[in-house]
Amino acid sequence: MRISVSSDMDEPVARLLVEELRARGHEVRTHGALSPGADPRWAA
Template sequence: MRISVAADSRDGVAERVVAELRRRGHEVITHGALDANVLALSLRLTSDVVLDEILDAWFAGRPSDDPSDLANISHLEQI
């Protein structure tokens, strides 16, 4: 999977996120802080253990099949 990561610094958790995503086999594209984020983390307060838990949960998630979510996606495709 190709994943974009944006951070305002390249140290601590930011580098660890990129390394962990690559270790899991994903293609990572890095961006500066002004680009859009999907997963936002506290660089100051996220430990390695918590980061692993967050990423495990994020990758375990599945797209919603809720009708209102699907309607929103359809609307975005139309515009």
């Protein structure tokens, strides 16, 4: 299953969710602060 996960802050719980979904075999696409190269600061 393809699942999109987004967050306005790069928090450990969001990263843990992405890792768990991938471990369960899902195709995860990250958005917002979780995207590679994105600015992890909330109000940037």
